[in-house]
Amino acid sequence: MAVKNKSEETIQSRSLAQETWRRLLKNKGAVFGMCFLVLLVIVALLSGFLYDYDTQIIQMNMSEALQPPSAAHWFGTDSLGRDIFARVLYGARYSLLIGVGSVTIGLIVGVTLGAIAGFYGGVVDQVIMRCVDVFYSIPNIMIAVVVVSLLGTSTINLLIALCFTCATSFCRIARAAVMTIRDQEYVESAYAMGLPTWKIILKHIIPNCLSPIIVQVTLLIGTTIIAASSLSFLGIGVPSPAPEWGAMLSDGRQHMRDAAYLCVIPGLAIMMTVLALNLLGDGLRDALDPKMKK
Amino acid sequence: MIRYIIKRLLLMIPAILATSLIIFVAMNMTGGDPVDSLAPENATEEQIEEIREELGLNDPLLVRYIKYMGGMLHGDLGVSYVTKKDVFATFAERLPATLKLACSSVFVATLVALPLGIYTAIHQNTWKDTGGMIFALFGVSMPNFWLGLMLILFFSLGLGWFPSGGYGGLRNLILPAVTVGLGFAALITRTTRSAMLDVVRQDYMTTARAKGVPEKKVIFGHGLKNALIPIITVIGMQLSNALTGSVLAETVFSWPGVGRLIVDSISKRDTPMVTGSIIMCCILVCIVNVAVDLIYAFFDPRIKAQYAKKG
Numbered sequence: 252m253a254v255k256n257k258s259e260e261t262i263q264s265r266s267l268a269q270e271t272w273r274r275l276l277k278n279k280g281a282v283f284g285m286c287f288l289v290l291l292v293i294v295a296l297l298s299g300f301l302y303d304y305d306t307q308i309i310q311m312n313m314s315e316a317l318q319p320p321s322a323a324h325w326f327g328t329d330s331l332g333r334d335i336f337a338r339v340l341y342g343a344r345y346s347l348l349i350g351v352g353s354v355t356i357g358l359i360v361g362v363t364l365g366a367i368a369g370f371y372g373g374v375v376d377q378v379i380m381r382c383v384d385v386f387y388s389i390p391n392i393m394i395a396v397v398v399v400s401l402l403g404t405s406t407i408n409l410l411i412a413l414c415f416t417c418a419t420s421f422c423r424i425a426r427a428a429v430m431t432i433r434d435q436e437y438v439e440s441a442y443a444m445g446l447p448t449w450k451i452i453l454k455h456i457i458p459n460c461l462s463p464i465i466v467q468v469t470l471l472i473g474t475t476i477i478a479a480s481s482l483s484f485l486g487i488g489v490p491s492p493a494p495e496w497g498a499m500l501s502d503g504r505q506h507m508r509d510a511a512y513l514c515v516i517p518g519l520a521i522m523m524t525v526l527a528l529n530l531l532g533d534g535l536r537d538a539l540d541p542k543m544k545k
Numbered sequence: 546m547i548r549y550i551i552k553r554l555l556l557m558i559p560a561i562l563a564t565s566l567i568i569f570v571a572m573n574m575t576g577g578d579p580v581d582s583l584a585p586e587n588a589t590e591e592q593i594e595e596i597r598e599e600l601g602l603n604d605p606l607l608v609r610y611i612k613y614m615g616g617m618l619h620g621d622l623g624v625s626y627v628t629k630k631d632v633f634a635t636f637a638e639r640l641p642a643t644l645k646l647a648c649s650s651v652f653v654a655t656l657v658a659l660p661l662g663i664y665t666a667i668h669q670n671t672w673k674d675t676g677g678m679i680f681a682l683f684g685v686s687m688p689n690f691w692l693g694l695m696l697i698l699f700f701s702l703g704l705g706w707f708p709s710g711g712y713g714g715l716r717n718l719i720l721p722a723v724t725v726g727l728g729f730a731a732l733i734t735r736t737t738r739s740a741m742l743d744v745v746r747q748d749y750m751t752t753a754r755a756k757g758v759p760e761k762k763v764i765f766g767h768g769l770k771n772a773l774i775p776i777i778t779v780i781g782m783q784l785s786n787a788l789t790g791s792v793l794a795e796t797v798f799s800w801p802g803v804g805r806l807i808v809d810s811i812s813k814r815d816t817p818m819v820t821g822s823i824i825m826c827c828i829l830v831c832i833v834n835v836a837v838d839l840i841y842a843f844f845d846p847r848i849k850a851q852y853a854k855k856g
Contacts, residue, residue: 385563390790392804393823396811397571477688481793484690485808500691504797511698518691526686533682 281534357417662737
């Protein structure tokens with residue numbers, strides 16, 4: 252009996268976060284994704300100390316232009332003689348900043364609107380969701396292009412342009428999640444206790460629909476990184492000479508015949524980052540909701 | 546059924562109105578005066594004012610929008626500020642290229658994804674399943690403009706099998722279609738696998754097997770037919786995306802499609818061209834959505850009965 256009580260206590264003492272973490276660690280793909288992302292964040296933070304932006308990242312050095320990968324330049328140099336390795340490491344900053352920044356703004360705006368729509372229903376729901384539908388019917392890239400041309404090209408404006416797409420996604424997910432739990436007994440009892448509506452939404456409803464939102468965060472950061480590099484590739488993203496991966500690909504395109512590595516390496520950097528985020532997202536989904544694992 | 550189709554087509558109107566209003570307002574808020582690009586270099590104040598009056602730029606924004614939408618009802622989407630050509634004619638000129646790329650890319654995607662999704666579902670939790678899912682994961686994670694560049698590098702510059710860009714016959718179409726299609730294939734594979742997994746455990750599948758129905762017929766006749774609805778949904782979504790969002794593949798392969806037209810017009814602040822083209826794209830997407838709804842009815846008699854009831 253004593254043993255049984257002890258084992259029950261052990262099971263009960265593990266919180267949802269601990270249980271999720273335990274399940275996540277069992278997923279090899281998610282662990283790879285997590286390790287890669289931790290490394291990327293460290294690299295992005297350290298690149299500012301390792302390289303001087305003005306002299307090593309953007310300064311031209313024509314005597315060393317278009318050198319293939321070697322011991323001196325691990326990933327070679329571009330048409331202006333800049334070291335690709337340094338630029339790729341430094342470029343992680345832009346991708347992570349835009350990815351995380353856009354998703355964070357989108358998360359705050361989208362979850363708030365989605366929670367309001369799902370909680371109140373009726374006219375409020377109709378108005379908010381029809382606006383979301385309109386944004387859904389316009390291709391993401393077109394919205395971003397219109398916003399960037401409205402505000403001008405800069406990293407911050409790109410970040411704002413991309414947060415629209417994130418907000419609409421979060422809004423739909425949050426609304427669906429809130430609608431499923433707004434009629435639960437604990438919400439009713441919170442009402443009966445006289446708690447204000449905003450407190451009920453913030454303290455009782457949103458924490459209970461976090462799982463799909465957390466999964467969407469990781470997946471959307473990946474999508475946003477691809478969208479940001481796409482816009483830079485089109486020449487309307489992060490302005491030159493910043494070492495954004497999409498912009499580097501666009502520059503490298505002109506030298507595809509003689510220096511293919513200029514196109515290969517930045518693309519690999521984008522793909523590996525997004526792959527790591529997708530692996531983590533899939534792992535989180537399985538860990539947060541084991542029933543979903545098929 | 547026909548009443549349902551008419552109802553769905555009428556529901557397109559508010560979506561088009563809202564989209565056009567957003568684009569119209571956003572484009573008119575962008576910096577720069579269109580008259581700057583239209584007026585001759587040494588234009589006098591009077592000449593500039595005349596152009597403004599002619600284009601209706603002195604009217605309030607809402608009046609201009611209403612006039613614009615009124616023109617649209619008569620098939621008049623305005624005239625480009627930059628090329629001075631009719632917007633509808635320019636859009637119609639670019640549309641065949643976009644339709645060609647969109648349909649062929651969705652065809653490539655379906656050709657790859659449908660068998661792969663079914664195969665991975667049947668072999669769930671084996672190395673075959675893992676392999677298929679890794680392919681799908683790479684497909685989702687790869688920027689498609691980069692895939693396009695890699696295909697050019699290998700098949701065009703390396704092997705010389707296909708041209709590296711330009712609009713033309715089948716040889717010009719293959720690389721852009723594969724570029725756009727493989728990205729879509731990843732999503733369709735995931736959806737197909739997931740939908741098939743939902744179906745393969747159903748009792749009617751076991752019953753069919755117990756009756757001695759051949760395995761192929763069980764999978765395709767009983768399984769796939771019931772798993773088709775989410776698969777058709779995602780294929781329809783990809784077709785909508787391809788109609789409007791293939792701008793990157795169009796840029797990489799110098800493909801003269803609608804996406805490229807819109808992005809170029811946005812950067813030149815060509816308001817009539819942008820607004821007209823996006824409204825036309827919106828109409829195309831709505832038509833695809835209605836078509837997808839009708840295909841549901843074709844594959845699922847239960848949905849057909851529902852439509853008949855609603856209609």
